[in-house]
Amino acid sequence: MNVNDQFQNMKLNTVGIKDISYPVKIREKSGHLQDTVAQISLQVSMPKRYRETSLSTFLNVLNKYQDDMSVSIFSKLMLEVKEDLQAESAHMEMIFPYFLQKKAPITATSGLMEYTCKFADGVGADEDFILSIWVPGTTLCPCSKEISDFGAHNQRAEINLNVKFNRFIWVEDLISMVEVSTSCEVFSLLKRPDEKFVTEQAYKNPMFVEDVVRKVAESALAHPDISWFSVGVESFESIHKHSAYAFVDSDDLLEVDASDK
């Protein structure tokens, strides 16, 4: 089989669009629809040359579903795109800010928190739906606390959790799983009693980036509906200009598990 033959095979070459901005409504766990703006990318493998029809077909399907998007509807949309384009396979990603009301820990003052969320799905190839979230949290350095007479350096960290699941899981539940795995959760609005609480909470609960990874991974492993996950934690060190970073992929855990038996 020569090179040209290879390229006439349609599995080999995906084409598409990258980073088109689009307003969408996301179905919340509460039942409400949340308005947000997504960056969307679509790649398709098609038997014929990619043409203008691809984009307009895709946008037509997107228009149809933009008013009520959720994990299950996203998968349906993917399938419809693939069928309408007569593609061998299709892959779509959609990343968006996601807002949740969150109550301060003591005064219960409510404020809007912003998270980042991504849906990624494929049909015909790479068929697993992957749900990704980026959640802010505080890390307080155990070493700094241990060696210092008072205080301990702490900072904002960003936790990225990616999951595949057997049964649908709400974004809200994954966010909670991550937030309780940090030295302290982050809030948008804190009154004085709340600020006292979060300061002391972080101090009582020192964690390295690898501790946060471990705690999130323990929760994910224990969750009956998660079939795969990876978690990365980046901590914007307050005493350095660089970040500390730790990461785990559940496939590596399972390998170890298997070889161990």
Add this chain to the structure above:
Amino acid sequence: MNVNDQFQNMKLNTVGIKDISYPVKIREKSGHLQDTVAQISLQVSMPKRYRETSLSTFLNVLNKYQDDMSVSIFSKLMLEVKEDLQAESAHMEMIFPYFLQKKAPITATSGLMEYTCKFADGVGADEDFILSIWVPGTTLCPCSKEISDFGAHNQRAEINLNVKFNRFIWVEDLISMVEVSTSCEVFSLLKRPDEKFVTEQAYKNPMFVEDVVRKVAESALAHPDISWFSVGVESFESIHKHSAYAFVDSDDLLEVDASDK
């Protein structure tokens, strides 16, 4: 094996630093050393808790080699980091702007072109060295040319080529391989006769993003020293606000090749 046991196994958890900026000297094909600034990330899997010593050990090794970095030295550096840290495995990435003098096509006026280059390597796990480049080029739309009485929309595109190799390949040679695969190469300095040349060259040589992918892939497949590659082309469409994108991974080509026989 329970969850805690899993996490005490040191393969499971990598820690490190992300995006530390560092001046480095890169060995050019010409033999000269080029001064540039790299963003460096390092991840290690270690039998004991990650400690302050990791970063200082790493920076010591980095200091030792920063004055003469090349693909082969980078691999040596990785090995030394792993040994000094007594790590099970280590992975390092270094991304930097890379400058080459490039002559205009007609007047041979010389100007400095900027490319982006990345070295990624691992020891103990993910041991393949991956060399990545991002190269600008022009794409001119075949459809637009065909249907229009005059003119054709064209635009800057960015081609990302990632390769593993059996034998060392110079970055300069990979850049050339990519540049000749576009509608026309991009230059930093063009006089009038050069501008006439590149305008007509692009017009005579219309290519969709998937055509550029195909041409780069053909060259990479034909190269005796490349053992794996992937190539993605993003075109910043002049008639749209979004990008067109195409991609291929050589593993998919080989699969097809195998199943075809």
Add this chain to the structure above:
Amino acid sequence: MNVNDQFQNMKLNTVGIKDISYPVKIREKSGHLQDTVAQISLQVSMPKRYRETSLSTFLNVLNKYQDDMSVSIFSKLMLEVKEDLQAESAHMEMIFPYFLQKKAPITATSGLMEYTCKFADGVGADEDFILSIWVPGTTLCPCSKEISDFGAHNQRAEINLNVKFNRFIWVEDLISMVEVSTSCEVFSLLKRPDEKFVTEQAYKNPMFVEDVVRKVAESALAHPDISWFSVGVESFESIHKHSAYAFVDSDDLLEVDASDK
């Protein structure tokens, strides 16, 4: 007056928050409310130390108005923030993607275009409301067209127009003013007859970045309700890796005008 006295004077020090993400509804010219997500920054000058109350006061006012934001309501919101905080002055900025349905030039196929828009306003100091837009457009190089036997290099450009006005102007009208000032407008969805049209339109209408600046400036000078403007045009050159850029500020025009008489 010594340094410490200077700093006790409250004009001297502004404090605030930067880049908080917030869902807002923007009033369209059509009368509809558009859902989008804004990045908001607020700075206030206050007689007493900045305290937790500032942020919660600000967010309370923001919550009150987020469901129906427009140029006029934004100014009202600013005033209320200043009064509730008993601030000497306050300054607020809000930047957001703004979406409009736009019809393709021949087939009238409708697609959603994304623009970027910014409201900036102050009370107590810097009291002018500034409306900013970032609009994509095509530029086709007059020099390249003139010297080449066929074709002409063209590319996406971004036009940034900032205005102060005597009487309210709709964002939609400013966007149109900019779009007609380019070699050709940019669209989100084009069928073949549309692509032929935009290709030929750009070819018939070559413009350097300074030509686009000039044309936008002529329209802005002729507009009875615009009291000040600046316009910058960045063109992502298809034959280079860098951008071409041109800029004008109406204050410089008026100076010349005055000195000329």
Add this chain to the structure above:
Amino acid sequence: MNVNDQFQNMKLNTVGIKDISYPVKIREKSGHLQDTVAQISLQVSMPKRYRETSLSTFLNVLNKYQDDMSVSIFSKLMLEVKEDLQAESAHMEMIFPYFLQKKAPITATSGLMEYTCKFADGVGADEDFILSIWVPGTTLCPCSKEISDFGAHNQRAEINLNVKFNRFIWVEDLISMVEVSTSCEVFSLLKRPDEKFVTEQAYKNPMFVEDVVRKVAESALAHPDISWFSVGVESFESIHKHSAYAFVDSDDLLEVDASDK
């Protein structure tokens, strides 16, 4: 004077290039030349249409000076660009990472710190040289410390200082002026005794963003060679997802000073 006349006047329209990447050597206070990579923008006002010659003229001058750049040479380069282009005025900006060896506070372990630095200068218009630096530092919240039984939230902050001067000032001296104005300085390499020191130092020295602004401003006001400055401090709050921000411009201080007498 009509609109077209206005635009034929050459003060009215600046053209140029944006964000070209270029390797440069910067003269350090130590006398050594530091290799780094700059993003350079140039705008010129010219009596005739901007032509290809502008860019090549500019690059020729840049090539001549790239091997030994300093504040004084930058100004000379600007003048030469203006003269070679026969421009009425020219404005140039150059932003680059700047690296300094910095010793840890107790063990004196040396590590390379990265700062960001910008030179901006004009001839024919906006003739003031402006030197800008961006310096990382730690802020520890006074309120959090006061109300909590133990600990205090702290985080990385970025301080941006911009100055005009009567007599040349070294970047190194401005960086020091900023670093001593934070709760604690940031380092690239810290051993355990150093980490204990910086943790306790920050705890003993709580500062809001406005306190950092005030302290930098006091030093700048007291400096005999600084004729104007502005300073902004952004703190990446560890307990929130947004930043706290404070700012002062010395012109506002002088106004108050004047009105006060």
